[in-house]
Amino acid sequence: MSTWTKATTYSDIQKAILTQIKVCELLEPHALIAASPGIVSERWLQDQTIPRSGAAFVGIGRLASVKNQADGTSEHELGLGVFVASPQGHRDTQAQTSVDTVHGLTQIIKDNRFELVKAQKPVGISARNLYSPSLDRLGSALWLIEWRQSFILFDAEGTALGNAASRSLGREERVDA
Structure with missing residues (x-):
């Protein structure tokens, strides 16, 4: 059984998703x-060397919101995506491979917390073909899978961010004499 990670940055979240896809x-x-x-x-894409076997690129497209929880922690909702570049091949085979890969990745993404502590389930999963004539001329097809997911970030000591600050912010300590 693997140990789940307490993400301290958005790049930790991105790395966890990459690991699950790998x-x-x-x-x-x-x-x-x-x-x-x-x-x-x-x-x-025109400037990159995409292997003949294809590629998947994981990106964080936006920070949708930061919500304060009742316990003072901050929940970060991110807009995430996986760009899927199909392997080179005959167009019919390439189309089938692309659709099957997108379906498989969607199955991995749904309900996946990517082994991150206090991650919520993904919501709003969608996928679309980013077809264009110029990509077609390059012999490539590109799909985008998008979703939103909320995460709690932690400090280096493993404490959920926002907790200590929220408890003491604007409050004076009382000293009874």
């Missing part, structure tokens, strides 16, 4: 699985 072995053996540089654009 261990599921859903993509071809030599596929590139990496953090995205933000939005994966056609221009960016």
Whole structure:
């Protein structure tokens, strides 16, 4: 049984998602699985060397909200995504592989807390084909899987962020004489 991680940064969350995608072995053996540089654009893809076996890029697209809980901790809701670049091949095979990969990744994402302490279940999962003629000319197809998910972040000592500050903020300690 693995030990769950207390994420201290958004990049910890991104790394945990990358790890889960790597261990599921859903993509071809030599596929590139990496953090995205933000939005994966056609221009960016043209400048990259995508392996013939395809790629998956995990990105954090937005911070949707930060909500304070009753205990003072802060819950961070992130907009997350996986860009899936299909392996090169015949268009019919490529289309089927892309759709099957998106389906498989969606099955991994739903209900997955990515072994992060106090992570909520993903919500609002959707996927879309980012077809464009220029990507087609490159011999690639690109899909985007998006979802929202809430996380509690922790400090280096493992305390949920917001707790200590919320308890003492604006309150004076009383000293009884």
